[in-house]
Structure formats: C-alpha cells, structure tokens
Amino acid sequence: MALGAVSRLRLRPPKGRAADAALAWGVFVPVAVGSLRSLVGEREESWSATILGWTLIVAACAALYLCRRRPVVVAAFVLAATAAYYLVSVYDGPLMVAFVVTLYVVAAKGHLQAAIALAALTVIATGIGTLAGNHDVNGVAVFMLTGWLVGVVALGWVRHNRLALARETEERAAGEERLRIARELHDVVGHHLSLINVQAAAALRRLHKDPAKGARSAEEALGAIKDTSRDSLRELRATLGVLRQVDEMAPIAPTAGLNRLDELVASARLAGLAVRVRCSGEREQLPTEVDLAAYRIVQESLTNVNRHAHATAVTVGIHRGARHVTVEITDNGHGPAVADRRTPGSGIRGMRERAHALGGELTAGPGPKGGFTVRGRIPYPNGARSLS
Known part of the structure; x- marks a missing residue:
C-alpha cells in the first residue's frame, strides 16, 4: 500500500x-x-x-x-x-x-x-x-502537412471547449452551493432573530403601558428570548458545522424537520400568535431533503407572519400524501403591500427555490377569506417515501 x-x-x-x-x-x-x-x-x-x-x-x-x-x-x-x-x-x-x-x-x-x-x-x-x-x-507532403495541422488545431479546440465546459460546470455548482448556504443561513438566523425582535418589542410595550403588571410579561418575554437565541445559536453552529465538514463526522445537532414543528409553534405562540396545526395523511418518516424543505417553508412563513402580516392567528396544515407532502400556512392578517406582492422578498423567493429544487411548487398570495396563504407541494424522490 x-x-x-x-x-x-x-x-x-x-x-x-x-x-x-x-x-x-x-x-x-x-x-x-x-x-x-x-x-x-x-x-x-x-x-x-x-x-x-x-x-x-x-x-x-x-x-x-x-x-x-x-x-x-x-x-x-x-x-x-x-x-x-x-x-x-x-x-x-x-x-x-x-x-x-x-x-x-x-x-x-x-x-x-x-x-x-x-x-x-x-x-x-x-x-x-x-x-x-x-x-x-512534394504535393503529397503538403497535403499530408495540411491534414496534420488541421487535426492539431481541431484537437486543441476540443481541449479548450472541454476545459471551458468543466469551468462552467464548476462555477454553476459553486453558485448553487453559495445560494444553498445563503438560503440556509437566512432561514436559520432570520427566523429566530425575527422572533427575538417581536418578543422584545412586545415586552417594551407592556412595560411602558403598565410597569407594575408588565414586569411579569417582560420576564416571560426575556425567558423566551433566551430560549430562542439558544436555539438560533444551536442551529447556526449545526449549519456551519455541516459546511465545514470534510469527513464523515456527524453534525453537532439533529437535522431540522417536521418532527421539530412543535418548537416552531411554541416560538410563534410566545411572540403572540394563536397557532393551530392540522396534520393529515400517513405519518411515515419523510426523506431528509423533503422533510427539511417542508420545515423551512413553515419556518419562513411563520417568520413572515410575525414581521409583516399584523396577524393574530395562523393555521399550519400538513398533509402527507402517497407521492408528495403539502404544507399550507394561512394567517388572518392584512397581507403584504401591493408592491410587495409584485416583488416578493428573498423569503418567498427562497421558499420557491427550495420547492423547485426538489421538483415541487410553491404559491404565495392573499387568501380567499383575507390574510395571506403560502402553499407548497413537494414530491417524494421517485414517487415514494423513505421508510427508514
């Protein structure tokens, strides 16, 4: 050896x-x-x-x-x-x-x-x-020389095209990797920081309105901020740890998935939202990439509700079908401004990219009864779920 x-x-x-x-x-x-x-x-x-x-x-x-x-x-x-x-x-x-x-x-x-x-x-x-x-x-030698030179130029040009294609493929892969990293960091950090901002603002409002009674609410808000910031650091370290990996070591935290939906719901409720969850379909383990994408769509949607919707209640629906999983998040807020509907932000764009990358689709817009609805449909690889 x-x-x-x-x-x-x-x-x-x-x-x-x-x-x-x-x-x-x-x-x-x-x-x-x-x-x-x-x-x-x-x-x-x-x-x-x-x-x-x-x-x-x-x-x-x-x-x-x-x-x-x-x-x-x-x-x-x-x-x-x-x-x-x-x-x-x-x-x-x-x-x-x-x-x-x-x-x-x-x-x-x-x-x-x-x-x-x-x-x-x-x-x-x-x-x-x-x-x-x-x-x-003689003339034959000139003819043969011409053939040799044409062949050499052709071989060199083929080599150039192969190298150019390899560079283009490498640059495209690097660009997709940068986009994936940016999207992952946006989802991990943006969600928790948004909740921290909402909870801190709510605590300040309560203290200003009634300092005596607001102290208890402020204490609860500070506890929620502490828990949210701890979760944010944990997920950020896990994400950076995966990006730094060069061997087969496992990540330092479990991969995000719909099994952690209760944590998202608890954080949203601490921010003042009334959250209702509706799950249907079979409860088998989803493929990792589908599970992560569904989780991130719910996470980003709840973040957007906290930031922009001025809502008091939100419904999260998850349906596991035979060939795909569907997530739907609907709030009772005012929805984004007209300009925002024409030019969706990086959050909605990132959710669409996640769904499209797995062959799915995502729509986002005003709901039929007001508010705003995000609906994503993500198929399972080869039309079947992982049973592991």
Whole structure:
C-alpha cells in the first residue's frame, strides 16, 4: 500500500513553471536527437550554417517555456525560427514538432483564429517552397502537412471547449452551493432573530403601558428570548458545522424537520400568535431533503407572519400524501403591500427555490377569506417515501 501511494505521488504531472520547463525539454530532447546527424558523419554544410541551425533549434525549443503564457507570440516566433532553420540547414531535422506543439497550445487556449492563421501561413509557405523547386517536399507532403495541422488545431479546440465546459460546470455548482448556504443561513438566523425582535418589542410595550403588571410579561418575554437565541445559536453552529465538514463526522445537532414543528409553534405562540396545526395523511418518516424543505417553508412563513402580516392567528396544515407532502400556512392578517406582492422578498423567493429544487411548487398570495396563504407541494424522490 505504501509503495502504491509513493508511485501515485511520483506520477503526478508537474504544474506551473515546472510544467513549462517539462514542455520545453520534452520537445528539445527528441528534436536534438533527430538533428544529431548534422554534427556527426560526413559534412554536407559549413560549420557556420550548422551552428546557426542549432541556435535556431535551441531558441525555438526554449521559447516553449513561455508558450502557455504567451501562446500566439511564441507560436509566431517558433514558426519563424523553424522556417529560418529549414532555409539555412540542408539537414531535414524534426524542428517542425516544436511548431506543431505551439499550434496545439494556441488552439487549446482559445485563440482559434490565430491558430488557423498560423496553420494556413505554414501551408502556404510550404507550398510556395515546393513550387519554387524544393524537391524535399512534394504535393503529397503538403497535403499530408495540411491534414496534420488541421487535426492539431481541431484537437486543441476540443481541449479548450472541454476545459471551458468543466469551468462552467464548476462555477454553476459553486453558485448553487453559495445560494444553498445563503438560503440556509437566512432561514436559520432570520427566523429566530425575527422572533427575538417581536418578543422584545412586545415586552417594551407592556412595560411602558403598565410597569407594575408588565414586569411579569417582560420576564416571560426575556425567558423566551433566551430560549430562542439558544436555539438560533444551536442551529447556526449545526449549519456551519455541516459546511465545514470534510469527513464523515456527524453534525453537532439533529437535522431540522417536521418532527421539530412543535418548537416552531411554541416560538410563534410566545411572540403572540394563536397557532393551530392540522396534520393529515400517513405519518411515515419523510426523506431528509423533503422533510427539511417542508420545515423551512413553515419556518419562513411563520417568520413572515410575525414581521409583516399584523396577524393574530395562523393555521399550519400538513398533509402527507402517497407521492408528495403539502404544507399550507394561512394567517388572518392584512397581507403584504401591493408592491410587495409584485416583488416578493428573498423569503418567498427562497421558499420557491427550495420547492423547485426538489421538483415541487410553491404559491404565495392573499387568501380567499383575507390574510395571506403560502402553499407548497413537494414530491417524494421517485414517487415514494423513505421508510427508514
């Protein structure tokens, strides 16, 4: 096992400047080996031409170190060096490999037009050389060169598109994760802080009206604030603990669900609301994601009633059907202002997103008998509930 781990560690490809250096050396070594016959054996050219040729080889391969950072400039330079090499040297070395590599990098970096232009320039220059009497390259060779260059550009462009798609998918996933985190924190913190605000305001009003009798009510309100703030801290720590998880450790608090509905109702009653709960259907355990979404919809709805509805009573209905769970929250308040109905706040929008994410739906608007009604319908995964 240890040897396998060491082998995997050593086989990791280099990154950053090390990868740039590996690219340059990886091209230089085969090109140099393929050009050694200009240094050994019978001389076919002067030593000055050989030195110039090797200078061009070294310059072209060394430029590959900057290829990923300046792909178009490097490709143009390598093309010029390669053309000069084949003009001054009588040896047909493999320096063309360096240009092919840069052409691939140019396309892979997304510079498709530049890659096509460089490839076309190469084919045109080679064709002109053939027509001018270069017997080393005939028409078939030009045709094959064209096919190779087109294939290299196509492969580079495919690589670019795959990387772009991967980045887009990663960014979309990160955006959805940020939205989920923001929604979860909004539901956890916003609900409890709203209750604390309502309870504190009610205690102050009672103290101002009748300091003697209001002391008892203020004491009850402070106790409720203490309990609510403790619950808020517990849920916030649990949420942050889940977000920080990198292993299989369990959260530090139980996952929120409709089994904690009594806590929401008790908090709302402490804030002065008369809450009635109606449950129907079978009472099997809901899937975790459905249970959490239903709980958050009820929680956010009660928060909105406390903040905006000016209501005295609210009814919470929960029906567990054969294929979905339905939650309905109706109050007897005045409902939101007309402007708020046209542009729902982040609370209603967050509830809709939760329902839609699980394939459900949510409506929110004035009730038929006044007040405001929120109704969410969330299907179970694959049309069935979890029996665990």
